[in-house]
Structure formats: C-alpha cells, structure tokens
Amino acid sequence: MLDNTDLKILKLLKSNCKMQFRDIGEVVHLTGQAVSNRISRMENLGVIKGYTVLLDEKMLNKSLTAYITIFMKTTNHEVFCEFLSNNESVMEANRISGEGCYMLKVQVNSQEDLNDFLDSVLKYGNYRVNISIGKIK
Amino acid sequence: MLDNTDLKILKLLKSNCKMQFRDIGEVVHLTGQAVSNRISRMENLGVIKGYTVLLDEKMLNKSLTAYITIFMKTTNHEVFCEFLSNNESVMEANRISGEGCYMLKVQVNSQEDLNDFLDSVLKYGNYRVNISIGKIK
DNA sequence: GTTTTTTGCTTTCTCCAGGAAAGGATTTAA
DNA sequence: TTAAATCCTTTCCTGGAGAAAGCAAAAAAC
Numbered sequence: 055m056l057d058n059t060d061l062k063i064l065k066l067l068k069s070n071c072k073m074q075f076r077d078i079g080e081v082v083h084l085t086g087q088a089v090s091n092r093i094s095r096m097e098n099l100g101v102i103k104g105y106t107v108l109l110d111e112k113m114l115n116k117s118l119t120a121y122i123t124i125f126m127k128t129t130n131h132e133v134f135c136e137f138l139s140n141n142e143s144v145m146e147a148n149r150i151s152g153e154g155c156y157m158l159k160v161q162v163n164s165q166e167d168l169n170d171f172l173d174s175v176l177k178y179g180n181y182r183v184n185i186s187i188g189k190i191k
Numbered sequence: 192m193l194d195n196t197d198l199k200i201l202k203l204l205k206s207n208c209k210m211q212f213r214d215i216g217e218v219v220h221l222t223g224q225a226v227s228n229r230i231s232r233m234e235n236l237g238v239i240k241g242y243t244v245l246l247d248e249k250m251l252n253k254s255l256t257a258y259i260t261i262f263m264k265t266t267n268h269e270v271f272c273e274f275l276s277n278n279e280s281v282m283e284a285n286r287i288s289g290e291g292c293y294m295l296k297v298q299v300n301s302q303e304d305l306n307d308f309l310d311s312v313l314k315y316g317n318y319r320v321n322i323s324i325g326k327i328k
Numbered sequence: 329g330t331t332t333t334t335t336g337c338t339t340t341c342t343c344c345a346g347g348a349a350a351g352g353a354t355t356t357a358a
Numbered sequence: 359t360t361a362a363a364t365c366c367t368t369t370c371c372t373g374g375a376g377a378a379a380g381c382a383a384a385a386a387a388c
Contacts, residue, residue: 056251064251067244071208074345088366090346101250107204108241114193114201119285121258121294123321135327146296148256149325157258157321159283159296184260184294188286190272211374225337227375 056101059084060092064101067093071105116161118168119186123154126179131155134178143171155179193238196221197229201238204230208242253298255305256323260291263316268292271315280308292316 059082066078075093076086084092096102111117126134138147138158146159162168168183175181193201196219203215212230213223221229233239248254263271275284275295283296299305305320312318 071244072242100247103247104245105209107208110240113238138327147327148323150321151324152321184287184289186285187288190275190284
C-alpha cells in the first residue's frame with residue numbers, strides 16, 4: 055500500500071507539512087506533481103488524517119503537563135468519555151489495560167487549574183497524578 | 192501578547208493549518224493579509240513552533256499504544272534521555288514527579304516489538320506498562 | 329493639547345506553488 | 359498480443375501568499 059517513497063514523504067511532512075511539493079520531490083527524486091499525487095492518494099486512503107500546527111504550550115498558559123491515571127468508581131463510562139472529549143485541558147485520553155482504567159494527558163495553566171480538573175474528575179473515579187517536570191520529547 | 196483574535200486563529204490552524212488565510216480572515220473579520228501578519232508574528236514569537244501532519248498510526252504499523260512509567264535504577268539519566276530521543280517508537284517522554292521517573296508514550300507494531308522495546312529499557316530501569324485498548328481522544 | 333511615533337489594518341500588485349489536463353512509459357490483466 | 363491500469367512527466371493556468379505602499383487609530387513624547 056505504501057512504498058518507501060511514501061514513507062519518506064510522510065517523514066518530511068511530519069517535520070514540516072508546508073514544505074513545497076517541489077522541494078519534497080527533490081529529496082525523493084520525483085517531480086512536484088508526482089509528490090502531489092502521492093499525497094492526495096494518502097489523504098484519500100486516510101493515512102494522512104489532517105494538517106495541524108505545533109504550539110508552544112508554555113506560551114499559551116498551558117505550562118503544566120500531567121499524566122493522570124483514572125480508577126473508575128462508577129460504571130458510567132459513556133458520560134466520562136463525553137466529559138473527556140469536551141474538556142479543553144485533556145490533550146489525550148486512552149482506555150488502558152493494566153492498573154487503572156484510563157490514562158489522560160492533561161495540560162493546564164496552574165496547580166489551581168489542575169486541582170479544579172481533578173475535582174471534576176472525582177465524580178467519576180479516583181486518580182493517580184504524575185506531573186511533568188521536564189519534556190524530553 | 193496574544194489577543195482573542197490570535198487565539199481564534201490558532202484554533203483554526205490547529206484544526207487545519209492549510210486553511211487559507213482569506214478563509215481564516217472571514218471567520219475573524221480580517222483580510223487575509225492581516226491574518227498573514229498575525230501568523231508571522233506568532234511564528235517569530237515562537238508561539239507557533241511548526242506545522243505537521245496528523246497520521247493514522249494504525250495504517251503505519253503503529254497499532255499498539257502504551258504508556259510506560261520508568262523507575263530508573265541507574266543515575267545515568269543523560270544516556271537514557273539520549274536513548275529516548277533517538278528511539279522511533281517513543282512518541283512522548285516526560286520526566287515526572289510522583290511515582291516513577293519518566294512517563295513515556297510508545298507506539299509500536301506488535302506485542303513483540305513492545306517486548307523488544309521493554310528489553311532495551313531494562314538496562315536503565317524498571318517499568319510499569321499500561322497498554323491502550325481504545326483511544327478516546 | 330498638539331505633534332510624533334508606533335501599531336495594525338487595507339488595498340494593490342506580482343510571482344510562484346499547486347492543481348488540472350494531456351501524453352508517455354511500464355506493468356498487470358485479459 | 360492486445361487492452362487496461364498505474365504512475366510518471368510536461369505543460370498550462372488559476373489563485374494564494376507575500377511585498378510594498380498608504381491609511382487610520384492609538385500610544386508616546388513634547
């Protein structure tokens with residue numbers, strides 16, 4: 055489905071999706087149009103889901119990152135998932151196996167906001183919090 | 192530093208950074224050029240760190256997502272951080288407070304690859320694994 | 329209170345990236 | 359052996375983005 059050239063193109067797009075097709079073409083030895091065709095194909099296939107911007111969260115009052123493990127105390131997962139989907143502080147949310155039911159990545163402004171968030175989580179379950187004190191990657 | 196219009200623009204870019212400046216302008220009631228100026232400003236400020244592509248990891252043989260908590264047994268954090276930076280399976284890595292030293296988000300092809308990864312981690316520390324069994328967000 | 333500077337916008341103009349269409353080469357299917 | 363499909367290149371054209379100039383309002387200086 056995807057050949058090596060496609061993967062190279064994806065890698066380039068990942069580092070900068072605004073890179074010009076012609077420049078990508080020079081790297082992978084194709085014309086810009088051929089690159090364009092391949093990208094369209096990957097968009098249609100669903101391999102490429104979208105294009106987005108990388109923001110400096112620190113500058114946007116999202117200086118505090120935490121990983122939160124949720125231990126549900128109710129069985130109402132649907133409502134909880136709804137809550138997660140709608141909450142702007144929740145960056146990622148996965149149902150997990152192993153200890154706990156969900157793993158969340160949360161980004162907020164301050165300790166206070168984190169407290170507020172945890173309060174609102176308490177309705178659904180208990181939690182374990184791991185606050186990021188440094189981003190490696 | 193950033194006003195409400197900037198935040199609106201960022202939100203739009205986050206959903207689709209290839210959106211045309213004129214179309215963004217229509218939403219925030221500005222001309223395309225004004226939008227362009229604001230975006231350039233935010234790029235220079237460092238609020239916008241880059242533009243990237245959202246991929247369907249499942250289609251790229253990255254079907255297995257796991258959150259891994261690392262409990263270091265050596266003090267050689269530098270080498271470990273190096274290892275994390277260079278490892279393609281590691282999507283995120285944060286130094287954390289609370290239980291454990293690092294929280295990793297890892298995406299691999301198979302249980303086998305996860306095993307291999309964990310083996311290579313063992314040099315540095317012990318781990319707790321939480322495998323994602325469903326992505327909410 | 330008036331002048332000067334700065335800031336942020338719009339308008340205009342130009343250039344080039346990207347998309348469409350056509351044609352060719354190679355592979356796959358009939 | 360022919361027909362179809364795939365994937366590429368070349369050519370052409372449109373329209374988006376960037377640059378420059380000009381304007382208006384706010385901020386700073388006097």
